[in-house]
Amino acid sequence: MDLNTVKWIPWLPAFSAVVCCVLCMRPAWRRWAAPVTVVAILASFAIAMLAAPQAGNPDIRDDYRTGAYEQQVEGEDGIGQTVTAFRWIHFRDYRNFDSEQEARAYAEAHPGRGEAEPDPQTDDWRVLETTFRADFAYYIDPLTLLMLFVVCGIGALVAIYGAGYMSGEKGYARFFGAVSLFIFAMTTVVMADNLVLLYLGWEMVGLASYLLIGYYYHRPSAVAAAKKAFIVNRIGDLGFALGIFMTFWRYETVIIAEVLQMATSGEHVTDWRDYAIPFLLLMGALGKSAQIPLYMWLPDAMEGPTPVSALIHAATMVTSGVYMIARLTPVFELSPYALPTVATIGGITAAFAATIATCQYDIKRIYAFSTVSQLGYMFMGVGMGLRYAIFGGLFHLLTHAFFKALLFLTSGNVMHGLHGQLDIRKMSGLRKVMPYTCWLMFAGCLSLAAFPFTAAFFSKDAILAGVFERALGYHGTEPSNWFFFLGGLALATAFLTAYYCFRAWFRVFMGPTEYEMGTDHGHDEDAAHGGHEDAHGDDHGHGHGEAHEASWLMLSPLFILAAGALFAGFIGYGIVQELVWSSTAAITMPALVEDTSQLHLTLMVLSGIVAISGISTAAWFHWLRRDAASRIGEKAAPLVRLLHNKYYIDDLCWACIVMPLHSLGKLFFLIDRLVIDGLVALVGLVPRLMGRSVRPSQAGVLQGYGVAMLAGLAVVVAVVMMAVYLT
Amino acid sequence: MTGEMPSLVLSHFLLTGAVLFALGLIGFVTRRNLIIMFLCTELMFQGVVVTLVAFAFYHGNLEGQSFVIFVLTIAAAEAALALALVVLLFRRRRTLDAAAWADLRG
Amino acid sequence: MRPETLIPLMVLLPLLAAPAIFALPRRLSEVWAWALFISVLNFAVAVAVVVFAYLPAPGSEVSRLSEGGFFLTGAGWPWLEDFGLRISFGLDAISLWLVVLTALLMPITVLASRTAVTERYREYYMWLLLLEAAMIGTFIATDVIFFYVCFEFTLVPMFFLIGIFGSTQRLKAARVFFLYTFTGSLLMLAGLIYLAYFNAAQDLATAAQTLAELRNIDVSEAQAWLAGQEQAAALGHWTFDIQALTFTAQTLMSPAQQGWLLLALLAGFAVKVPLFPVHTWLPLAHTEAPTAGSVILAGVLLKLGTYGLIRFALPMCPEAVVTFAPYIGVLAVIAILYTALICWVQTDVKRLIAYSSVSHLGFCVLGLFAIDAERHIGQSGAVMYMINHGLSTGALFLCIGMIYERFHTRELAAMSGLGRVMPVWAFFFVLFCLASVGLPGLNGFIGEFLTLVGAFLATDTLGMGFAIAAGFGMILAAIYILYMVGKVIWGPTKVPESHDHNRDAAHAGEAHHGPAVRDLNRREIAVLSPLAALCIFIGLYPFPMLQSLDKPVMTLTRPAAEVVAERADARSEAEREQAARTFEAIERDATREGRR
Amino acid sequence: MAIGLPRKQESPLAIPPEASFRSACHVAAADRLRVTGCPVCKAAGRVLSSAPNGRRAGTDGGRLSRTTPRFPPLFARQGMGHVSSFSLFAATVLGAIALLMMMPRPGGVALRRIGAVLGAATLGGFWLWLARFLPDLGANATPFAYYYVFSAIAIIGGVRVITHTRPVYSPLWFVMVILASAGLLLVLAAEFIAFALVIIYGGAILVTYVFVIMLASQATEASDDSTAPAYDRIAREPLAATVVGFLLLAMLLHMATIERPSSLERLEDRPEARLRVVADSDSIIELTTLPRRAPARVLERLRPEDREHLAAEFEPASPVKPLAALLSELGDDDEADDGPDADDVATDLLEAWEEAGRTAAEYEDELPHTARRAVAETLLEAVEQRFSAYLDRPLEPAERARLAKAIADHRRVDNIERIGLDLFEGNPLGLELAGVILLVALIGAVLIARQRVTDETGAGG
Numbered sequence A: 001m002d003l004n005t006v007k008w009i010p011w012l013p014a015f016s017a018v019v020c021c022v023l024c025m026r027p028a029w030r031r032w033a034a035p036v037t038v039v040a041i042l043a044s045f046a047i048a049m050l051a052a053p054q055a056g057n058p059d060i061r062d063d064y065r066t067g068a069y070e071q072q073v074e075g076e077d078g079i080g081q082t083v084t085a086f087r088w089i090h091f092r093d094y095r096n097f098d099s100e101q102e103a104r105a106y107a108e109a110h111p112g113r114g115e116a117e118p119d120p121q122t123d124d125w126r127v128l129e130t131t132f133r134a135d136f137a138y139y140i141d142p143l144t145l146l147m148l149f150v151v152c153g154i155g156a157l158v159a160i161y162g163a164g165y166m167s168g169e170k171g172y173a174r175f176f177g178a179v180s181l182f183i184f185a186m187t188t189v190v191m192a193d194n195l196v197l198l199y200l201g202w203e204m205v206g207l208a209s210y211l212l213i214g215y216y217y218h219r220p221s222a223v224a225a226a227k228k229a230f231i232v233n234r235i236g237d238l239g240f241a242l243g244i245f246m247t248f249w250r251y252e253t254v255i256i257a258e259v260l261q262m263a264t265s266g267e268h269v270t271d272w273r274d275y276a277i278p279f280l281l282l283m284g285a286l287g288k289s290a291q292i293p294l295y296m297w298l299p300d301a302m303e304g305p306t307p308v309s310a311l312i313h314a315a316t317m318v319t320s321g322v323y324m325i326a327r328l329t330p331v332f333e334l335s336p337y338a339l340p341t342v343a344t345i346g347g348i349t350a351a352f353a354a355t356i357a358t359c360q361y362d363i364k365r366i367y368a369f370s371t372v373s374q375l376g377y378m379f380m381g382v383g384m385g386l387r388y389a390i391f392g393g394l395f396h397l398l399t400h401a402f403f404k405a406l407l408f409l410t411s412g413n414v415m416h417g418l419h420g421q422l423d424i425r426k427m428s429g430l431r432k433v434m435p436y437t438c439w440l441m442f443a444g445c446l447s448l449a450a451f452p453f454t455a456a457f458f459s460k461d462a463i464l465a466g467v468f469e470r471a472l473g474y475h476g477t478e479p480s481n482w483f484f485f486l487g488g489l490a491l492a493t494a495f496l497t498a499y500y501c502f503r504a505w506f507r508v509f510m511g512p513t514e515y516e517m518g519t520d521h522g523h524d525e526d527a528a529h530g531g532h533e534d535a536h537g538d539d540h541g542h543g544h545g546e547a548h549e550a551s552w553l554m555l556s557p558l559f560i561l562a563a564g565a566l567f568a569g570f571i572g573y574g575i576v577q578e579l580v581w582s583s584t585a586a587i588t589m590p591a592l593v594e595d596t597s598q599l600h601l602t603l604m605v606l607s608g609i610v611a612i613s614g615i616s617t618a619a620w621f622h623w624l625r626r627d628a629a630s631r632i633g634e635k636a637a638p639l640v641r642l643l644h645n646k647y648y649i650d651d652l653c654w655a656c657i658v659m660p661l662h663s664l665g666k667l668f669f670l671i672d673r674l675v676i677d678g679l680v681a682l683v684g685l686v687p688r689l690m691g692r693s694v695r696p697s698q699a700g701v702l703q704g705y706g707v708a709m710l711a712g713l714a715v716v717v718a719v720v721m722m723a724v725y726l727t
Numbered sequence B: 001m002t003g004e005m006p007s008l009v010l011s012h013f014l015l016t017g018a019v020l021f022a023l024g025l026i027g028f029v030t031r032r033n034l035i036i037m038f039l040c041t042e043l044m045f046q047g048v049v050v051t052l053v054a055f056a057f058y059h060g061n062l063e064g065q066s067f068v069i070f071v072l073t074i075a076a077a078e079a080a081l082a083l084a085l086v087v088l089l090f091r092r093r094r095t096l097d098a099a100a101w102a103d104l105r106g
Numbered sequence C: 001m002r003p004e005t006l007i008p009l010m011v012l013l014p015l016l017a018a019p020a021i022f023a024l025p026r027r028l029s030e031v032w033a034w035a036l037f038i039s040v041l042n043f044a045v046a047v048a049v050v051v052f053a054y055l056p057a058p059g060s061e062v063s064r065l066s067e068g069g070f071f072l073t074g075a076g077w078p079w080l081e082d083f084g085l086r087i088s089f090g091l092d093a094i095s096l097w098l099v100v101l102t103a104l105l106m107p108i109t110v111l112a113s114r115t116a117v118t119e120r121y122r123e124y125y126m127w128l129l130l131l132e133a134a135m136i137g138t139f140i141a142t143d144v145i146f147f148y149v150c151f152e153f154t155l156v157p158m159f160f161l162i163g164i165f166g167s168t169q170r171l172k173a174a175r176v177f178f179l180y181t182f183t184g185s186l187l188m189l190a191g192l193i194y195l196a197y198f199n200a201a202q203d204l205a206t207a208a209q210t211l212a213e214l215r216n217i218d219v220s221e222a223q224a225w226l227a228g229q230e231q232a233a234a235l236g237h238w239t240f241d242i243q244a245l246t247f248t249a250q251t252l253m254s255p256a257q258q259g260w261l262l263l264a265l266l267a268g269f270a271v272k273v274p275l276f277p278v279h280t281w282l283p284l285a286h287t288e289a290p291t292a293g294s295v296i297l298a299g300v301l302l303k304l305g306t307y308g309l310i311r312f313a314l315p316m317c318p319e320a321v322v323t324f325a326p327y328i329g330v331l332a333v334i335a336i337l338y339t340a341l342i343c344w345v346q347t348d349v350k351r352l353i354a355y356s357s358v359s360h361l362g363f364c365v366l367g368l369f370a371i372d373a374e375r376h377i378g379q380s381g382a383v384m385y386m387i388n389h390g391l392s393t394g395a396l397f398l399c400i401g402m403i404y405e406r407f408h409t410r411e412l413a414a415m416s417g418l419g420r421v422m423p424v425w426a427f428f429f430v431l432f433c434l435a436s437v438g439l440p441g442l443n444g445f446i447g448e449f450l451t452l453v454g455a456f457l458a459t460d461t462l463g464m465g466f467a468i469a470a471g472f473g474m475i476l477a478a479i480y481i482l483y484m485v486g487k488v489i490w491g492p493t494k495v496p497e498s499h500d501h502n503r504d505a506a507h508a509g510e511a512h513h514g515p516a517v518r519d520l521n522r523r524e525i526a527v528l529s530p531l532a533a534l535c536i537f538i539g540l541y542p543f544p545m546l547q548s549l550d551k552p553v554m555t556l557t558r559p560a561a562e563v564v565a566e567r568a569d570a571r572s573e574a575e576r577e578q579a580a581r582t583f584e585a586i587e588r589d590a591t592r593e594g595r596r
Numbered sequence D: 001m002a003i004g005l006p007r008k009q010e011s012p013l014a015i016p017p018e019a020s021f022r023s024a025c026h027v028a029a030a031d032r033l034r035v036t037g038c039p040v041c042k043a044a045g046r047v048l049s050s051a052p053n054g055r056r057a058g059t060d061g062g063r064l065s066r067t068t069p070r071f072p073p074l075f076a077r078q079g080m081g082h083v084s085s086f087s088l089f090a091a092t093v094l095g096a097i098a099l100l101m102m103m104p105r106p107g108g109v110a111l112r113r114i115g116a117v118l119g120a121a122t123l124g125g126f127w128l129w130l131a132r133f134l135p136d137l138g139a140n141a142t143p144f145a146y147y148y149v150f151s152a153i154a155i156i157g158g159v160r161v162i163t164h165t166r167p168v169y170s171p172l173w174f175v176m177v178i179l180a181s182a183g184l185l186l187v188l189a190a191e192f193i194a195f196a197l198v199i200i201y202g203g204a205i206l207v208t209y210v211f212v213i214m215l216a217s218q219a220t221e222a223s224d225d226s227t228a229p230a231y232d233r234i235a236r237e238p239l240a241a242t243v244v245g246f247l248l249l250a251m252l253l254h255m256a257t258i259e260r261p262s263s264l265e266r267l268e269d270r271p272e273a274r275l276r277v278v279a280d281s282d283s284i285i286e287l288t289t290l291p292r293r294a295p296a297r298v299l300e301r302l303r304p305e306d307r308e309h310l311a312a313e314f315e316p317a318s319p320v321k322p323l324a325a326l327l328s329e330l331g332d333d334d335e336a337d338d339g340p341d342a343d344d345v346a347t348d349l350l351e352a353w354e355e356a357g358r359t360a361a362e363y364e365d366e367l368p369h370t371a372r373r374a375v376a377e378t379l380l381e382a383v384e385q386r387f388s389a390y391l392d393r394p395l396e397p398a399e400r401a402r403l404a405k406a407i408a409d410h411r412r413v414d415n416i417e418r419i420g421l422d423l424f425e426g427n428p429l430g431l432e433l434a435g436v437i438l439l440v441a442l443i444g445a446v447l448i449a450r451q452r453v454t455d456e457t458g459a460g461g
Helices: A003-025 A027-051 A058-062 A100-109 A142-165 A172-191 A195-213 A220-251 A256-264 A272-288 A297-303 A306-315 A317-327 A329-334 A338-358 A363-383 A387-417 A435-448 A455-472 A482-509 A552-581 A597-624 A626-635 A637-644 A646-698 A702-726 B010-030 B034-059 B063-093 C003-023 C028-054 C093-112 C121-140 C144-153 C155-165 C170-200 C204-215 C219-228 C230-234 C242-252 C255-272 C281-288 C291-316 C318-344 C349-368 C377-407 C423-437 C443-457 C464-488 C498-506 C522-540 C543-595 D021-036 D042-050 D085-102 D109-163 D169-187 D191-216 D238-257 D263-269 D296-301 D304-314 D320-332 D342-365 D368-391 D397-411 D415-426 D428-450
Strands: A081-097 A116-118 A125-140 C077-080 C085-087
Touching: A003 A027, A003 A081, A003 A125, A003 A172, A027 A142, A027 A172, A081 A100, A081 A195, A081 C543, A100 A116, A100 A125, A125 A142, A125 A172, A125 A195, A142 A172, A142 A306, A142 A317, A142 A387, A142 A552, A172 A195, A172 A306, A172 A317, A195 A220, A195 A256, A195 A272, A195 A297, A195 A306, A195 A317, A195 C443, A220 A256, A220 A272, A220 A297, A220 C443, A220 C464, A256 A329, A272 A317, A272 A329, A272 A338, A297 A306, A297 A363, A306 A317, A306 A363, A306 A387, A317 A329, A317 A363, A317 A387, A329 A338, A338 A363, A338 A482, A338 A637, A363 A387, A363 A455, A363 A482, A387 A435, A387 A455, A387 A552, A435 A455, A435 A482, A435 A552, A455 A482, A455 A552, A455 A597, A482 A597, A597 A626, A626 A637, A637 A646, A646 C170, A646 C318, A702 B010, A702 D238, B010 B034, B010 D085, B010 D109, B010 D169, B010 D238, B034 B063, B034 D109, B034 D169, B034 D191, B063 D191, B063 D415, B063 D428, C003 C028, C003 C093, C003 C121, C028 C093, C028 C121, C085 C144, C093 C121, C093 C291, C093 C377, C093 C522, C093 C543, C121 C144, C121 C155, C121 C291, C144 C155, C144 C170, C144 C242, C144 C291, C155 C170, C155 C281, C155 C291, C170 C242, C170 C255, C170 C281, C170 C291, C204 C219, C204 C242, C219 C230, C230 C242, C242 C291, C255 C291, C255 C318, C281 C291, C281 C349, C291 C318, C291 C349, C291 C377, C291 C543, C318 C349, C318 C464, C318 C543, C349 C377, C349 C443, C349 C464, C377 C423, C377 C443, C377 C522, C377 C543, C423 C443, C423 C464, C423 C522, C443 C464, C443 C522, D085 D109, D085 D238, D109 D169, D169 D191, D191 D415, D320 D342, D320 D368, D320 D397, D342 D368, D368 D397, D415 D428
Parallel strands: none
Antiparallel strands: A081 A125, A116 A125, C077 C085
């Protein structure tokens, strides 16, 4: 299968989105939405995997270890190949030459750019050439394949799960339409050949998340959450757009391959713009991957249905920021401060989110904050600028996709079973009721906590190794103890991660089995009940309606995910390492100089100990000694409340950003009506006033006119006398 | 003084005529009673008559005086008609105030 | 039939049809049918012109569109020959796409106002067709006074449309609308006539003289150059041809004169565009106008201003444009941010969208004045913006019109959660909202992105600061659009009560309880679907339009670009001299120390 | 070819650059004056116009040779010989203030009294100032006295006419003014006009006024004027009217009293031309007139037979009889009957008279004053020669005076005849028109009076 079929990968889901829209029309057709979407995604997945062998350059792979290779970013022997679907935005400008020969020479040198022609007004020659080119073109390189694997793979699994989870919903087709739109957008982001197309995918992903978060649109909180997500993303996208403008200004092109080529070519003179571009692009990444300044939308995004949270807000969309940084690492390398900033933000976010997650009571909120912190890990990995670190970051992206999707989907099962109940305080001991979900979630938690030999253990270890290599100054980087601090932070976060995920697990599944059913009826508020009759008693009394295990359609994908979460470490380590190190991310990475196997071993042991201790503390407090946990909870009540309210940051930003802007709007509206309209009315008033002031002179009284005549006569006589006398 | 023999000069009579005319004018403009206004016009005629005769005298011919005859006839005619009108106006609005008839105002 | 004759046909057809429609048919359906037929016919003619445009002119193998200037020009008819007035017309890529936009919007508005207007409908359709004739006339005019006449004539039908068929405060709105734009355009006329006078007052000798002074080259060289230019033939006698006047204004006018000319042109066009300080008439006019009126007003009439700017202001007074560009840029940015914030606090949907179109045209003006020495992305983006804004905002107004037809209220508070009740309408409404907010993949993005790129890269006139400020406008746009969509489409379903009782009056048998709200019928879908399709198509494949715009936009912005280049060179020379001087100073100190 | 733009803007008003506005106006004013002569007397103008530079051709010199008519500066000595315009203006201003105070206003009775006093003081002061030379005139002062008295009464009457609150009294004061002006006219020897004025004006018009006032104004108690209708008691914008009125008056007076280049002025300058008012009782003014001849124009149009009859009628009373009687009287104290008989004396006197009349005719186009004097002298000399011839001795001055008086008596035509002659000979058309106007007025008055008028105010009556 030749590489050109790759260009169909995004367009299959797009087509399925259109089909879903059509299916929305008739209630009868809704059932077909899920299969169409799943088929489309699987087809894309298949094309991606089949195209894998052609992608990338086989002969690069063997000397990736040494890093001592010189290669092209693009073209036959380059790292990736470009496949163009159709032309999108082109701009042509004249390039002037003094003499005809120069023009003709240039025209030959650049075929297809248009031929030399004389300038009618001046006497010099010019060639009409395309200066701005942004097409629907796709750049395929190993990194793209890795991301495609994640997006389409996890996407398909979640879609299958969603088919079961969303059955009976009134907006069934609408859900799958949005999901396929999302897959189209995500694949566009991942495969974009130029920054503008990347931006298109970027915003479409934001739109898809808006539609999916606001799926239960009759709930105002969902609508608000959707709006918040889209706007915060848009703020990030503004930074990203400015980054694109700056790159075009600096490199005269928006095509990633050309930018990377110029960035990595020797004679590139860095100026102030090179320092600014990474930071602007970083802003976009922060918005999309919910890092420190722009993370507040992710926890609220849990309002959407669980498959959405699993797919978009755990596995794929949030990782687009990491992908973008990985893709443009050579550009980030140009400014010395860019990558360290990325790492720092990642580290701080990881710790910050982990602390908040410890005190949340809603399962999905816990996993949302855990996603934010794991993304912090990935940022740290990508931000080190070392081979192991970037490999660790991207491998963690893959493993995280598996176990986080698993966790979300299992919590979906819990919610599905308990009719929307998610508060861990109101449920415990569900292992008997939902055995499969229990042990699947246990697998996910193990992986999240980075229990030795689970998938996350390897990826997190690679990141930690990268951090400490950088701290120790291996591979030609100068040692700096700032990275020691980050390493310590990472270990602390690892401990917290292990603690909060097992806290949830022990609370939900261990202990006495009593639980409170949730309030919402199945999945739809609508009075007219959907076709799906809730087989189990729908009275929502306290405790006596019993939870139920999810259907097989929902459980089958979970098993695959569980397998991935546990064994991806062994299988994927080599493959991902190969893919990452032969992609554009690793062009500028320093070659492996020192032997780090010793360091890796120690770190593995260390993180293993940390993980186990975290699990045991969680077990201690939330399984064996629950009362102890509550006692400590009262003593540290203010801290718990602070963490539970997410450091009050949401309210803070509402108070000092949203409210002032809103009142400013009111003020402007007032000004608009009073001041500017007032001025216009004033202009209209002047003639009327003049008219009114002259009117009394025509009072109609005879003598009035007499006096006026008299005065006129007197004046005339005076003037004549003056004239006669003064001459 | 130049020792010149002062004599009754035309200017004397012009002075009187002018004063009378001015008084009539002011009267016409200030008084609000219609009849008095017409009376003031008569006063103006009177001023004119004095001036006319003074000039007639100083020119040695009597055209001025004969013109006075005409002035008299006009005055008489005008008085007759004006007063008739005033009576009508009075009967219509029971007032002689000039301001009552200000309908043609702007 | 030669393509040139098609162009005046587009004006004459509605012009002649309007009185016929007013006089002949009796019933509403007849009148409406005829009006629809005429407008569709006009659209067909427009499409024919586009086809001709893409075909190569006889004798040259490249398509007509690819030449720079006016590619389809007709000789036109002499109007007042001894004053040099001719009804001459011509199309270039910019006016072609705007004419197609007008020709497209007209049948759609006629289709949409089938049930909106039930009494005095003959008058209504007459005014609509006259409006179409005037608008197309403005776009095809290549004679300044013919342009001005059509530019002014658009006011009359709009005045009556708002005045007769508007809602509560329609008279005030109509009056303010008419007087505001009219006074502005009078100043513009004064400027244009001054230019024509300036042109007539020149003759070759004096022209060479002034040119020599301006360009400080010797007179003989200026004479030779002038002789070479074929537009120089127009010097010395009264003519109102755009190209001749542009040539005179560019070459022979001093910066001060160009400044005054620009101010005059700006007075006329800034009011029409609604640039920031003079925009207060638009929300008033929009909220009071009938649906069709506000669609045309937002769709095309606002573009007259920006079209005028790019056709007249940019090429005619390059020096002044380059000097004034930052100030107008500031106004545009204020327009974007100021009105975006105002939109956020609006309670009336139509007023919200009216203010949003002021904000959007702020982007357009920003792009127009982003003069860059080598690139014309800003200006091309502005032209694309005009067309896209016409489609998306026009469609938005149609959606609101449909709501108004059903519920007779435009209050945001009165309605919510219509998505459940009217899903098809909701789909279209969300689509057009996203298009107007500039979501990539839809047409709004093309214009917005390119204007921002243009503003960012035009470091000499605008620069990074303007682009960043305008960027915030993008965020605010997202905020107020989602505020509106969130209120209208999502949330618990609440249908304005006023709807029920008059609906009952109409259908006695209707179940009186519960919102028996009809979703879009086939006609309404037929109204919206072409616009939706175009929005998506232009969003994904704008390539042919952008390609066609390249050359005409370059010819229009070239003078201004040259001025920017000159000033940049002058500045760099000044810097070089400055550097040389400091270098010498350092050397001198060094040698003095050396000697001591 | 399109319209070429006008190269240079030719301004229509081609004023020579150096001429300033004022000088242009001066040139125009001077021309106007030269052509029409003194705006005051048309006759003088005619004379001047004949002389290119204002000098009268062939006169006996005198101070005629004023080249360009120049008005003296504003405050120069005035033609009235002894009145400086400053005093004139001062008097006007004071008069205005006084009048303003005397205007009827609500409640300001005290103020109006003060105004009256001030007015009287100003008028008196001004008169005294004007008449400061009267005492040393002795006999000649009477006409002045008359003038001052009468004009004072007239002015006071005038003021009272406009300032009196009760409308009834205004016409009565007006009668006073009429009488005073009649006096003035008498001073000007226009007896007929004076008396006509008194009869027509005083008698007829003002009586109708009183009559109408009585008819029209509501009955108001005699004494207090507070109940008078508001429109009587309050003047309308007195200030503005008074100021403007007196401003106009000041200017008129100024123009009237300034030294004017008109010939009349020159006449007054020459002492001998100054009119000496002969203090004789019956005829104040020695009036010379042309021999009474039937108006030639009238005669021409008559039928031949009527012509003789009429001519005889108009034959001026021949002067022979009185002269003959005077001659005989002078002659009887010596040789009674030896003189020639009455008839041939009469014929001699008639020839002398007609011959002198003819010589006088040359002066027809002269100035009235010169004409009058020349005629009188020629007649006197002609008759004197006859008398001395008969009495063959020169006449003593007393006899000469009696002769002159006899001629004067003969030639004297009293005012009424003169006016009649002037009316019918001068402007018969005017007379006819006057008649018609009166007729029309009469009919109009009758018609208006008969009109039924509905009462708008709805009040009774």
